[in-house]
Amino acid sequence: MKAAAFDYMRARDVAEACAALAQGNGKAKLLAGGQSLGPMLNLRLARPKLLIDVSRIQALAGIEDKADAWHIGAGVTHSRLEDAAGKLGGGAMLAHVAGGIAYRAVRNRGTIGGSLAHADPAADWPLALAALDAAVVIRGRAGSRRVAADRFMKSAFTTELAADEIVEAIIVPKLSAGARWGYHKFCRKTGEFPEASAACVLDPERRLARIYVGALTGAPQPLAGLARAAAERGLAACTREAIHEAVAAAAPQLDAIDRRMHAGVVARALQKTFQS
């Protein structure tokens, strides 16, 4: 199927994109890498009147080292982060996660901001950025605001963004040298969205202990008690029963089989964390 007719404009900067969104009155959509929006247009699941192309806005394309955090422009592609492996001090998990998204062809065009804004429950960035305690910088006509990554996605395909707002950047605090992390996902076929996913970050120096489980029906869910136990008492505290209980409490909608799958993925993320 082909997309329904739409108008197209290329925004020169973020302000122009926000103004066009506002004028669109809910009928305009931003276009970044097109890796999610393209299929949605073709399937006519999205029928915007106007597409606002933000893929050439330089202000969205930076990966900046700000001493204690990485500031990543919303338009940075997954492959740029993947290729930054070894160069992102305190942000190695970003390159690891980026390199596991889809296929290289998708990673070459898909962007971190587009992935967050699309808010697919099985997507990698909402999960990884929640575990990393990142913040999303949102710009609208009224100015700029920051939202914690774990509050940005409200439910499946629904975010904090108002109709005239754009994701401008993501701020990812750097992990300290003693930090440990593990990321694991189960995909039936390499390159496809996962059936279950989990991210764990333990950084005693920054008092950060987070485990999130993803690929649920909505946003990634925290396993706060399990994360505390892992930080305080190590892997021995994360028994099979403790993991199952934590997953069941965080995602009561899962049936017994899905709960096992998600618990298994959390166990692997924890193992990787303590091996790192």
Ligand SMILES: Cc1cc2nc3c(=O)[nH]c(=O)nc-3n(C[C@H](O)[C@H](O)[C@H](O)COP(=O)(O)OP(=O)(O)OC[C@H]3O[C@@H](n4cnc5c(N)ncnc54)[C@H](O)[C@@H]3O)c2cc1C
């Ligand atoms: C075959 C295939 C496999 C995939 N597998 C995975 C996977 O395993 N894991 C995973 O995480 N993802 C996967 N994806 C999705 C991929 O990561 C996309 O790149 C991503 O979801 C969307 O990014 P994009 O830049 O292409 O956004 P687009 O498709 O251009 O836009 C997506 C949505 O975000 C909005 N948007 C874009 N940029 C902004 C912005 N700056 N501010 C506000 N709104 C914005 C658009 O209006 C649109 O609603 C897969 C995609 C494909 C095609």
